[in-house]
Amino acid sequence: MALEAALAVLALALALAARPWRMLASARPLAHEAHGAPAALWTPLLATLAILPWAWALPTLHRMPLQLQWSGACLVLLMLGWPLAVPTLLLVGLLACLFSPGLVWTEALGLAVWSGVVPATLALLLGVLLRRLMGERSLGGVRAFVYVLGRGFLGTALCMFAAGSLAQWTGHVLPGVEGGLSLVARWLMAWGDAFVTGMLCAVFVAFKPQWLATWSDEIYLRKP
Numbered sequence: 001m002a003l004e005a006a007l008a009v010l011a012l013a014l015a016l017a018a019r020p021w022r023m024l025a026s027a028r029p030l031a032h033e034a035h036g037a038p039a040a041l042w043t044p045l046l047a048t049l050a051i052l053p054w055a056w057a058l059p060t061l062h063r064m065p066l067q068l069q070w071s072g073a074c075l076v077l078l079m080l081g082w083p084l085a086v087p088t089l090l091l092v093g094l095l096a097c098l099f100s101p102g103l104v105w106t107e108a109l110g111l112a113v114w115s116g117v118v119p120a121t122l123a124l125l126l127g128v129l130l131r132r133l134m135g136e137r138s139l140g141g142v143r144a145f146v147y148v149l150g151r152g153f154l155g156t157a158l159c160m161f162a163a164g165s166l167a168q169w170t171g172h173v174l175p176g177v178e179g180g181l182s183l184v185a186r187w188l189m190a191w192g193d194a195f196v197t198g199m200l201c202a203v204f205v206a207f208k209p210q211w212l213a214t215w216s217d218e219i220y221l222r223k224p
Contacts, residue, residue: 073119156197165186
């Protein structure tokens, strides 16, 4: 518990130091694009707070032999950016604790850290690495493909599995799963997150790029 609290406080302090509220100050809540101006990030933010807490609380709301946990942290990172994603994911953990009587606050903290903050941070670092590997001379179509496939799909699977493995190493085991099967279960759950994140990422790039704080036409579509 001490480790989770320290990680949460450190991540929150770094995120707030970047003043993420500035990203939300440019438009009214739920305001969409008008006269070519991009919409703010209110829509994905409010959608995250409305949907994700229930997804996190679901395994404790029903008795199931295998409690599968969906994260969504990498998708939140792509939509909101790391400074805004961290306080949002911590708030999601708090709301999940309030929604589910079977989820105590210590478990909610661990959930917010290992299913929220840690995979989002790993996804941020992976994005920086992919940007450096792409270079400035790669074609715009290639950069867009790397964003969707590398960050949205394959990157999500790797980040979720790495975060789950770290959680297991610190003593957070999956209920109903024993021994080495825990890593297999975490690997399979990571691909569930990857499919959803990759699919929505591709849809948003095509139709709602303003909902992705990590997307930029100048970076991913410009010609070398």
